[in-house]
Amino acid sequence: xxxxxxxxxxxxxxxxxxxxxxxxxxxxxxxxxxxxxxxxxxxxxxxxxxxxxxxxxxxxxxxxxxxxxxxxxxxxxxxxxxxxxxxxxxxxxxxxxxxxxxxxxxxxxxxxxxxxxxxxxxxxxxxxxxxxxxxxxxxxxxxxxxxxxxxxxxxxxxxxxxxxxxxxxxxxxxxxxxxxxxxxxxxxxxxxxxxxxxxxxxxxxxxxxxxxxxxxxxxxxxxxxxxxxxxxxxxxxxxxxxxxxxxxxxxxxxxxxxxxxxxxxxxxxxxxxxxxxxxxxxxxxxxxxxxxxxxxxxxxxxxxxxxxxxxxxxxxxxxxxxxxxxxxxxxxxxxxxxxxxxxxxxxxxxxxxxxxxxxxxxxxxxxxxxxxxxxxxxxxxxxxxxxxxxxxxxxxxxxxxxxxxxxxxxxxxxxxxxxxxxxxxxxxxxxxxxxxxxxxxxxxxxxxxxxxxxxxxxxxxxxxx
Numbered sequence: 001x002x003x004x005x006x007x008x009x010x011x012x013x014x015x016x017x018x019x020x021x022x023x024x025x026x027x028x029x030x031x032x033x034x035x036x037x038x039x040x041x042x043x044x045x046x047x048x049x050x051x052x053x054x055x056x057x058x059x060x061x062x063x064x065x066x067x068x069x070x071x072x073x074x075x076x077x078x079x080x081x082x083x084x085x086x087x088x089x090x091x092x093x094x095x096x097x098x099x100x101x102x103x104x105x106x107x108x109x110x111x112x113x114x115x116x117x118x119x120x121x122x123x124x125x126x127x128x129x130x131x132x133x134x135x136x137x138x139x140x141x142x143x144x145x146x147x148x149x150x151x152x153x154x155x156x157x158x159x160x161x162x163x164x165x166x167x168x169x170x171x172x173x174x175x176x177x178x179x180x181x182x183x184x185x186x187x188x189x190x191x192x193x194x195x196x197x198x199x200x201x202x203x204x205x206x207x208x209x210x211x212x213x214x215x216x217x218x219x220x221x222x223x224x225x226x227x228x229x230x231x232x233x234x235x236x237x238x239x240x241x242x243x244x245x246x247x248x249x250x251x252x253x254x255x256x257x258x259x260x261x262x263x264x265x266x267x268x269x270x271x272x273x274x275x276x277x278x279x280x281x282x283x284x285x286x287x288x289x290x291x292x293x294x295x296x297x298x299x300x301x302x303x304x305x306x307x308x309x310x311x312x313x314x315x316x317x318x319x320x321x322x323x324x325x326x327x328x329x330x331x332x333x334x335x336x337x338x339x340x341x342x343x344x345x346x347x348x349x350x351x352x353x354x355x356x357x358x359x360x361x362x363x364x365x366x367x368x369x370x371x372x373x374x375x376x377x378x379x380x381x382x383x384x385x386x387x388x389x390x391x392x393x394x395x396x397x398x399x400x401x402x403x404x405x406x407x408x409x410x411x412x413x414x415x416x417x418x419x420x421x422x423x424x425x426x427x428x429x430x431x432x433x434x435x436x437x438x439x440x441x442x443x444x445x446x447x448x449x450x451x452x453x454x455x456x457x458x459x460x461x462x463x464x465x
Contacts, residue, residue, distance in 0.1 A: 019310070019321040024302045024329055030171040032298030034178035039291055044186045045203050048193040057200055059133060060140020064200075067127040067145055071116065072155065073261060077253035078109050079159040079166075080304070081246060084388045086167025087308025091315075098168065100232035100239070102222065104246050105160035107237075113153030120149040140200055147204035154211035161218035169305050173221065180217050185210025245390075252392035256383075256399045263403050267426055270410050274419050281361035282419070284352050285369035288345070292337040292373055296380040299330045303384030311389045316449040319389075323441070326381050334377035341370040368423035375427045378434025386437060391444045398436040402429055 042065065049058045082105040089097035116123070124145045128138050158181060165174045188209045192202030236242075264286075271282040303326035310319035341348075345366045349359055386395040406429035413421030 019306055019318045019325060021325060021329075023306065024299070024322075024325050027166075027169065027171040027302035027305055028298040028329060030175040030298075031166070031301040032295050034171075034175040035294040035297045037178055037182040038294070041182045041185055045189055045193075048189055048203055049200060051194055052199060056134070056136040057140045059137040060142075061144060061200055061203065063127070063133050063137060063141035064144035064148070067123060067141070068148065070127075070261065071123065074254055074257050075112065075156055075159065076257060077250040078105060078112070078156055079163040080253050080387045081105070081249040081390075081392075082160050082163025083167045083301075083304045084249065084308045084390045085246060086164050087169075087305050087388055088312035088390065090168060091309035091312025093313075096232040096236060097242075098164075099226065100237050100242060101167070101246070102160060102164040103232070103237045104243055105163060106157055108246065108250075109156035109160045110153050113156040116152040116156075117149050120146060123149075144200050144204050147201055148207050151204075151208040151211040154208070154215040157215050158211060158218060161215065161222065164222065165218070166301060166305055167308060169309070171301070171305075177214055177218050177221075181210050181214030183210075184213040249390050249392045252396040253387065255396050256392075259399045259403045263406050263426075263429055266407065266410060267422065270414055270422050271419065273414070277355075277357045277361050278419050280353070280355070280358045281365060282422075284349060284358065284362050285365060287352070288341060288348055289369055289372045292341065293376075293380070295333050295337060296330060296373065296377060299326055299333060300380040300384035302326055302329075303381050304388040307385045307388030308390075309388075311448055314449065316445070319445065319449070323381075323385055326384065327378065330377040330381040331374075334373040337373040338370045341366070341373070345370065365419060365423060368420075368427065371427060372430060376430035376434065378438060379430055380434075382434050382437035382441070385441070386444075389444070389448065391448075394440055394444055395437065398440065399433060401436060402432040405429065405432055 045061060045065070046058065049061045052058075082101060085101045086098055089095075089101055124142055127145070128141070133141065158177075162174055162177065165171075165177065185207050187206075189203045189206030192198045192205050193200070194202075196202060198205070267286075268279070268283070272279045303322060306322040306326070307319060310316075310322055346363060349362045349366070353359060353362075383395065386392065406425055409425035409428055410422060413425050415421075417424065
């Protein structure tokens with residue numbers, strides 16, 4: 001962890017650090033609710049355009065949203081990296097470094113956001129090449145992406161704000177900020193898109209206003225917590241060592257995100273080879289799993305913050321307890337999700353589609369979808385642990401390994417076992433991610449804390465990346 005050596009350790013930030021069930025749930029529950037507001041936003045946008053009754057405009061919204069889903073999923077490193085580095089500075093009781101991490105992340109977010117606005121024509125061109133929609137759908141998608149792209153600086157700064165807030169352990173505030181962003185977005189998208197009749201342009205404008213409102217609210221809240229004694233000097237903010245660490249961590253997390261997206265894209269591509277009915281059934285089941293994954297994202301966020309503080313404070317026992325408790329809760333949540341999918345899966349399938357062929361196909365593969373939370377739970381928790389500890393290089397390498405195995409199995413199993421083979425390859429991909437990270441965890445922990453059961457409070461071992 002890069003910390004200015006001119007800054008003395010202080011008790012102004014942080015408290016005596018103990019990991020228990022209450023702390024895990026205090027982060028998990030609010031963040032689960034916060035993450036669940038995201039699909040609600042997507043459904044609202046679709047409902048607004050759907051009420052207009054123009055299928056090509058609705059298709060344009062879907063295509064444009066896919067472009068943003070990809071871009072912003074890749075840029076999620078701004079949130080994750082900021083959480084880990086902030087939590088470590090908090091654990092080390094370095095208040096000026098806590099603020100310096102935020103300022104660095106905000107500067108980086110603003111620069112990338114402005115770069116995305118400039119690169120919008122290229123990104124839209126690549127998106128249209130990848131999806132190849134009809135001309136009218138492409139025109140609607142281009143309008144949506146052009147307008148919404150102006151939200152990029154606000155949206156990415158919100159990632160930095162959210163990462164800083166979560167790194168400080170203020171999950172309740174994170175929930176409030178997400179409600180501000182998505183609530184404003186939903187209300188104004190309905191107003192602009194439906195009531196005022198501005199259509200897809202109005203929906204995009206609603207997104208800009210929502211991101212801007214959340215950014216303003218987050219900056220105001222953070223600014224109110226600033227104090228002269230805690231603000232870093234300019235040379236601390238622009239310390240190259242700090243920026244280099246942030247860029248390195250963010251680079252690795254970005255590569256990890258690319259690999260994850262590539263894996264899900266390959267799953268869709270191979271599924272398309274079995275025909276439109278199987279493709280639709282797979283997409284429907286993945287939607288059910290992805291919605292359930294927001295619950296696992298909540299416990300992953302808890303593991304990020306608690307692991308980061310433990311590493312910053314050099315408390316190995318607290319780190320080990322974070323691993324055990326978040327794994328326990330991740331397993332419990334995964335088992336509950338699996339039971340819900342198995343018991344209520346057929347009703348969910350019938351709710352999501354009226355096509356009898358898709359319903360029948362989805363029922364056949366429903367047990368695979370029910371297994372995904374259990375198989376993938378450890379990957380969510382381990383991702384959080386590694387992000388909090390800033391062991392980003394190891395996380396990146398294990399993701400690349402898992403993706404290579406998935407590619408090999410996907411192409412080997414599908415010709416023999418069909419769509420069942422594709423789902424089996426996906427389960428191996430999800431399971432291997434978690435298992436491989438767990439396998440190398442003792443080595444990473446030893447590099448950070450030393451070989452003993454606990455490290456002295458005054459040691460200055462550097463977290464392995």
